[in-house]
Amino acid sequence: MGILVENISKKYQNTTAIQDISFEVNKGELFGLIGPDGAGKTTIFRIVTTLLIPNSGKVTVAGLDVVQQYKQIRNIVGYMPGKFSLYQDLTVEENLQFFATIFGTTISENYHLIKDIYTQIEPYKARRAGALSGGMKQKLALCCALIHKPKVLFLDEPTTGVDPVSRKEFWEMLKRLKQFGITILVSTPYMDEASLCDRIALIQKGKILKIDTPQRLIQNFSKIIWNIKSSNKYLLLEDLKAFEHKHSVFAFGDSMHFIAKTDLVSKKEIENYLKTKNHSDIEVNKIEPTIEDIFMDLS
Amino acid sequence: MNRKVFIGFVKKEFFHIFRDRRSMIILFGMPLVQILLFGFAITNEINNVSIAVLDKSKDVETQKIIHKIAASPYFEIEKVLHAESEIEPIFKSGKVKAVLIFESNFNKKIQTTSLAKVQVITDATEPNTANTITAYVNAILQNYSKEINHNAHSKYDIAIESQWRYNPELKSVYTFVPGVMTVILMLVSAMMTSISIAREKELGTMEILLVSPLKPILVILGKVFPYIFLSIINAIIIVGLGFFVFKMPINGSLFLLTLESILFIITALALGILISTISNSQQTAMMISLMGLMLPVIILSGFIFPISSMPLPMQIISNIIPAKWFISIVKAIMLKGVGIQFIWKETLILLFMTMIFMLLSMKKYKIRLE
Numbered sequence: 001m002g003i004l005v006e007n008i009s010k011k012y013q014n015t016t017a018i019q020d021i022s023f024e025v026n027k028g029e030l031f032g033l034i035g036p037d038g039a040g041k042t043t044i045f046r047i048v049t050t051l052l053i054p055n056s057g058k059v060t061v062a063g064l065d066v067v068q069q070y071k072q073i074r075n076i077v078g079y080m081p082g083k084f085s086l087y088q089d090l091t092v093e094e095n096l097q098f099f100a101t102i103f104g105t106t107i108s109e110n111y112h113l114i115k116d117i118y119t120q121i122e123p124y125k126a127r128r129a130g131a132l133s134g135g136m137k138q139k140l141a142l143c144c145a146l147i148h149k150p151k152v153l154f155l156d157e158p159t160t161g162v163d164p165v166s167r168k169e170f171w172e173m174l175k176r177l178k179q180f181g182i183t184i185l186v187s188t189p190y191m192d193e194a195s196l197c198d199r200i201a202l203i204q205k206g207k208i209l210k211i212d213t214p215q216r217l218i219q220n221f222s223k224i225i226w227n228i229k230s231s232n233k234y235l236l237l238e239d240l241k242a243f244e245h246k247h248s249v250f251a252f253g254d255s256m257h258f259i260a261k262t263d264l265v266s267k268k269e270i271e272n273y274l275k276t277k278n279h280s281d282i283e284v285n286k287i288e289p290t291i292e293d294i295f296m297d298l299s
Numbered sequence: 300m301n302r303k304v305f306i307g308f309v310k311k312e313f314f315h316i317f318r319d320r321r322s323m324i325i326l327f328g329m330p331l332v333q334i335l336l337f338g339f340a341i342t343n344e345i346n347n348v349s350i351a352v353l354d355k356s357k358d359v360e361t362q363k364i365i366h367k368i369a370a371s372p373y374f375e376i377e378k379v380l381h382a383e384s385e386i387e388p389i390f391k392s393g394k395v396k397a398v399l400i401f402e403s404n405f406n407k408k409i410q411t412t413s414l415a416k417v418q419v420i421t422d423a424t425e426p427n428t429a430n431t432i433t434a435y436v437n438a439i440l441q442n443y444s445k446e447i448n449h450n451a452h453s454k455y456d457i458a459i460e461s462q463w464r465y466n467p468e469l470k471s472v473y474t475f476v477p478g479v480m481t482v483i484l485m486l487v488s489a490m491m492t493s494i495s496i497a498r499e500k501e502l503g504t505m506e507i508l509l510v511s512p513l514k515p516i517l518v519i520l521g522k523v524f525p526y527i528f529l530s531i532i533n534a535i536i537i538v539g540l541g542f543f544v545f546k547m548p549i550n551g552s553l554f555l556l557t558l559e560s561i562l563f564i565i566t567a568l569a570l571g572i573l574i575s576t577i578s579n580s581q582q583t584a585m586m587i588s589l590m591g592l593m594l595p596v597i598i599l600s601g602f603i604f605p606i607s608s609m610p611l612p613m614q615i616i617s618n619i620i621p622a623k624w625f626i627s628i629v630k631a632i633m634l635k636g637v638g639i640q641f642i643w644k645e646t647l648i649l650l651f652m653t654m655i656f657m658l659l660s661m662k663k664y665k666i667r668l669e
Contacts, residue, residue: 046668049510050509050510050667051509051510052667052668070666070667071512074509074510077510079506081503081506081507083502083503084503085503085504085506086507087314087315087502087504088502089314089315089318089319090314094311094314097307098307098310099507099511101307101308102304102307102511102512102513103511104304144507
């Protein structure tokens, strides 16, 4: 049993944070909640970690109800909040020691779980956590969340504010954790990280847009994505937005990703339109969709 | 296992305290500074106060009295005046704090009507000093009139004799040691714990502690334990300084004093926990502690302003200030040397307050986020 979320909603005073959210995470699965800031990811995390009570709906973690059986849940889950939440004035080793102690275990007992990660930060074990780099902090936080061998691991935006190399390393660690049978729920605003999950839920404005494996989401996406470049990037975006056939357009690196209202719009038509708008060095190519394209198309 | 967890938690708390310079200054710098400040600088005692004398009769008696006053360590006669017109200028120049005026035919009046007058004019821009000067002069004069009465063998003379018990020299150390002790214990226990719990909330570590098997009661006990320990050390420092440096007596039982202090520390800690349950940031916790605790402790507890001279509504309010009861307990033990039979009422009130604070904070303590 992993995590079962059924029709949960949560309101803060007048604003609705999440509305009618349902998803299921299988045991041992790496499940990603993908969405921009303010989509409601943290609210979902706080509900599944027993920190908030939903206004409606039902959630179970490892078969335990988050409202009634919160005490048992707190024994078997590991949680890494979005904000770095370790003791900055304690050293790396003291932090790890503390979290091992409060979960009634020792570092050596579950060392095999964190070994890969901990060896990377071990050279700095006498350093205060506050003095670590962003990537190091997240690795330490992961170690602390893992030290008691949790059945379910909750990671709220673990790679936000982390450099690209460390982000990659972090995801490799998560993949390796799967061999221990730990169910992982992770959230990220970075679309490129979505493909690293077993399954993902795309979330925006408190609602789930789609749930599937990243591969199938891409396979099932039938629309044509046009990758468009020209010498004037700013005007290009403005002109494409004004294009009569536009369904969606957004900047992707130094080019634009464009989806037409129908797939009948040809490459020639787009090029001609841009020529009339006085663009030069025009490049229009069909490309494979990414998760970001799918997200932009849905939202 | 629980014991191990508790020790681990307390260890962490000590790391926080000892690694934070601000905490260390509040914990150990503050009591020293306050005691020394109150002891040496802020004092109601007077020494070598400059006064002037206008003697209109210049007879044997007035000379004797003036001599007596000049000989006391409290006064120094700066100037002898010759006319009333000189009084105003000498006050304005700031050279003297008081002027003594003996009426004319002083000796004769004493002999015939046994009533002679001395006027004491004080510079009341400093009301406390003015009060004290008047009281001291009064004391000297009364002493003197007692001597005269004694010599005269007069049967029907009524001499008013006032006595300052337990603090015959009106030493301010006797009021500030209990006062400072109360303020410091309140500060350390209530403010520091409320800030330290609010810090966990502010930095997000409370979120992790909540999503862990740690029981709320263990978190709270782990938080307050170091402060009980440190507060006791503080109390020892303050009483020690009072005793050794300022010669404050400890007439009662030291053991009882310790027990009562621990009770008050627990009251303050319970208040601190209560404050932390309603504040989400360190700053809020600090503001509530300072405004809601420190000010009442300083103003309404009888530490600085006597409760009996407050307007009635304030006197009633002062009853809900735990510090008021603790100060009277400490004074009773240290100065009067009484045992529990004389302070059981105050002790019970403190116990009762502590229980209410604890119940309230247990009710308010959140096992989830808002």
